[in-house]
Amino acid sequence: xxxxxxxxxxxxxxxxxxxxxxxxxxxxxxxxxxxxxxxxxxxxxxxxxxxxxxxxxxxxxxxxxxxxxxxxxxxxxxxxxxxxxxxxxxxxxxxxxxxxxxxxxxxxxxxxxxxxxxxxxxxxxxxxxxxxxxxxxxxxxxxxxxxxxxxxxxxxxxxxxxxxxxxxxxxxxxxxxxxxxxxxxxxxxxxxxxxxxxxxxxxxxxxxxxxxxxxxxxxxxxxxxxxxxxxxxxxxxx
Numbered sequence: 001x002x003x004x005x006x007x008x009x010x011x012x013x014x015x016x017x018x019x020x021x022x023x024x025x026x027x028x029x030x031x032x033x034x035x036x037x038x039x040x041x042x043x044x045x046x047x048x049x050x051x052x053x054x055x056x057x058x059x060x061x062x063x064x065x066x067x068x069x070x071x072x073x074x075x076x077x078x079x080x081x082x083x084x085x086x087x088x089x090x091x092x093x094x095x096x097x098x099x100x101x102x103x104x105x106x107x108x109x110x111x112x113x114x115x116x117x118x119x120x121x122x123x124x125x126x127x128x129x130x131x132x133x134x135x136x137x138x139x140x141x142x143x144x145x146x147x148x149x150x151x152x153x154x155x156x157x158x159x160x161x162x163x164x165x166x167x168x169x170x171x172x173x174x175x176x177x178x179x180x181x182x183x184x185x186x187x188x189x190x191x192x193x194x195x196x197x198x199x200x201x202x203x204x205x206x207x208x209x210x211x212x213x214x215x216x217x218x219x220x221x222x223x224x225x226x227x228x229x230x231x232x233x234x235x236x237x238x
Contacts, residue, residue: 001200004193005046005093005184012136012221015049015096022047022177025132027099030172035193037155039101039173041210044201046180048095050189092185098201102209103174104154105141112167113143113214119157120212121148128213137220144213154212170218176206 006029008018027047039045057079064077106116117125125145132139147154155171162169180201188194 002195002197003044003046005048005095005196006193007048007050007189010049017135019096019179021134022097025134026174027177028105028172028174030170031192033155033159033171036171036173037152039151041101041151042206043101044098045101046095046098046196048093051092051094053091091187091189092183093187095180095182095184097177097179099175099177100204100206101173101175102206103211103213104151105172105174105213105215106158107170107215107218109167112161112165112169115161116158117145120145120154123148135221137218139215139218142214142216144211146210147212
């Protein structure tokens with residue numbers, strides 16, 4: 001059966017840390033509007049770690065070193081300096097779990113929240129005011145509502161309001177985590193979602209679903225790139 005696969009970044013997360021966090025506070029991943037648009041309540045999205053084909057790194061090292069010699073540079077590249085994720089044709093995915101889509105989290109102003117909530121078919125609203133700490137950052141969940149709207153409808157309304165109000169909005173897809181253990185190869189790399197076929201995962205009904213939550217005070221954690229270890233510190237956001 002076909003599923004969407006999402007790779008976690010390796011700058012802030014190790015697999016064990018990600019799994020422990022996911023079990024405690026669930027999944028919350030920022031994706032473009034056009035990808036969230038096609039998601040459905042209860043959909044299962046695979047989670048994995050991508051490893052590039054080792055030959056790719058060796059080939060790239062050879063090319064870079066030949067260029068450095070021709071340019072007269074006193075530099076020797078090593079495989080560790082190559083971003084293997086750029087190899088989009090050969091690689092392995094270690095799938096360690098999946099999440100069941102149960103919520104949409106929206107980072108927006110209070111005025112935007114009020115305008116969007118007025119357009120949603122809300123069953124129940126709760127003031128949560130809960131701080132969530134993650135390895136990649138932190139945020140506060142303010143208002144959370146159970147809705148009858150589809151994810152497509154929520155996304156389209158959010159995008160339209162964002163254009164009308166000229167306000168930049170971030171959408172996150174949220175859900176409950178489940179462990180899984182399988183390897184997929186060869187597979188392409190994507191920073192967002194990529195389709196893949198695996199044996200069907202058994203259906204599971206969630207009680208706590210169809211939630212639209214508004215988050216604020218969102219703070220990304222930064223990491224240091226490889227430049228920092230070579231004496232050229234530079235902070236980059238994930």
